[in-house]
Amino acid sequence: MNSSKRTLLTSDGVRIAYCDEGEGPVALLLHGMLCHSGHWIFQREVLLAAGYRVVSIDLRFHGDSDAPTHGFQICRMAEDVADVIKAAELHDISLIGHSMGVSVALAYISLHGIGAVSRLVAIDQAPRIMNDSTWAWGVRHVEWATFEEQIHGRMTWSEFEREPETPPYVQRLLEEQGMPDDFFASPLALRVDHFVADWRDVLPTIDVPAWVVTGAHSPSFPLEGMEWVAETLPQGRLTVYPNSGHSPHWNEFEDFNRDLLAFLAEDAPTISTGTPSVERASR
Numbered sequence: 198m199n200s201s202k203r204t205l206l207t208s209d210g211v212r213i214a215y216c217d218e219g220e221g222p223v224a225l226l227l228h229g230m231l232c233h234s235g236h237w238i239f240q241r242e243v244l245l246a247a248g249y250r251v252v253s254i255d256l257r258f259h260g261d262s263d264a265p266t267h268g269f270q271i272c273r274m275a276e277d278v279a280d281v282i283k284a285a286e287l288h289d290i291s292l293i294g295h296s297m298g299v300s301v302a303l304a305y306i307s308l309h310g311i312g313a314v315s316r317l318v319a320i321d322q323a324p325r326i327m328n329d330s331t332w333a334w335g336v337r338h339v340e341w342a343t344f345e346e347q348i349h350g351r352m353t354w355s356e357f358e359r360e361p362e363t364p365p366y367v368q369r370l371l372e373e374q375g376m377p378d379d380f381f382a383s384p385l386a387l388r389v390d391h392f393v394a395d396w397r398d399v400l401p402t403i404d405v406p407a408w409v410v411t412g413a414h415s416p417s418f419p420l421e422g423m424e425w426v427a428e429t430l431p432q433g434r435l436t437v438y439p440n441s442g443h444s445p446h447w448n449e450f451e452d453f454n455r456d457l458l459a460f461l462a463e464d465a466p467t468i469s470t471g472t473p474s475v476e477r478a479s480r
Contacts, residue, residue, distance in 0.1 A: 202261065207280045209268055214261035215254040215281055219245045222315075223287050224461070226253040227278065229296030229322075230383055230391065233260030235374035239367075239450035240293075240457065247458050249291075254281055256301065258384060269386035271297070271394055275304035282313060291461050293318040295446060300324075303396035306403055316461060317407040317430075321415055321443050323422045324396040332397070334422025339392065348388055350381045359416040360442035367447050397429075404431040408460045412441030412448070 201218045216234055224244050226237045234253035244251045255262040256274050268274075278301060282290070292314050294302040299322035306314065327344070328335045339347055339354050347354035363371070380388075407430040411423040420437065427435035436456060438445035446453045 203285075204261075205280060205284045207257075207277050209265075209273070209276075211257055211265050211268060211277070212263045213254065213257060213277050213281065215252060215285075217250070217252050217285055219248075219250045221248040221250050222461070223290045224249045224251050225278075225282075225287065225290045225292050226251065227292070227294040227298030227301050228253075228256065228259065229298050230387075231259070231380060232295070233375070235260070236371065237446075238370055238374055239447060240454060243454045243458070247461075249461070252281070252285060252287065254278060256298070258387060264384075269384050270390045271300050271304045271387075272308065274301045275308055278302075278305050279309055288313050289315045291316040291318065293320075293457075294322070295320040296322050296443065297391055298322075300391060300394060300396060303399045304394075307396065307399045311403055311405055314403075314405060316405055317403055318410065318457065318460070319407065319426065320410045320446055321412065321418060321423075323418050324400060324426060325394070326392045327395075334419050334425060336392075336417045337419065344392065348385070348392060355416045357416045359414045361412075361414050361440055361448060363448060367450065371447065400426065400429040401431065406460070406463065407431075407433045408457075409433055409435045410445055410453070411435070411437055412443060412445045413437050413439045414442040416442050 201216045202214055203217055204212050204214050207213055226234065228234060228236050234255050237253050241251055257268060257277055258264045290313050292302045299319040302317065303324060323335050325332050326335045326339055328340045336354060337356050343352055346352035409423055409427040411418065411420065423435055427433035438449045438452065441448040
């Protein structure tokens with residue numbers, strides 16, 4: 198086990214593993230579905246070198262954490278995060294999530310507010326996956342009429358052909374960490390909860406600097422939805438990476454890391470306009 202790896206027992210009796218490294222301002226990293234804390238490999242050393250305390254959690258059912266027979270909810274994962282925050286005495290947290298990790302971050306804020314959170318980074322995740330008459334920017338093609346077939350993998354639910362090829366160097370390092378498992382290897386109950394949750398009402402309450410990140414070729418989320426997220430966050434901004442799909446922090450990690458460090462180092466604006474700064478990374 199990594200010498201920085203620690204464990205705790207959550208309030209519902211589940212063992213959660215997490216890494217806690219470095220000293221300084223806290224960067225708390227929440228991975229996506231079927232990933233684990235090791236998949237932040239391209240950010241970990243950069244953040245440590247920049248003087249951050251890096252805490253990366255293996256969410257339940259992932260990595261070295263337990264896979265119990267209960268707790269198949271995003272909100273329960275958020276309570277696990279709260280347990281880690283309490284145990285590690287974290288505060289002034291830059292909360293950084295990818296995919297499902299963004300939903301976990303939004304669930305945490307919904308339950309506990311932003312008292313411990315100083316910044317939010319949300320990588321390619323809409324606040325709602327399901328599309329209906331009130332929302333058209335969830336995962337492409339997911340709607341109630343086809344949901345049962347899609348959640349069981351019997352019908353396509355995204356446009357995976359949009360995803361650019363992973364650069365060989367990136368692919369090699371990800372393979373060393375253990376590639377993310379197939380989506381349908383995740384617990385069905387967790388997939389269902391993730392797909393039907395709706396965090397749209399949480400966004401206006403997050404009045405801290407927030408950076409929304411997506412790729413120009415995201416197979417899952419239309420750009421209009423990411424723009425809406427940045428516009429709805431009181432201090433939101435958006436960056437679109439031109440050579441990425443769902444994971445700009447992998448495919449264009451050098452540009453992403455530079456932009457991440459710049460965002461984390463900025464002073465918070467004194468006036469919130471509610472209008473995002475939208476950038477399209479072209480480097």
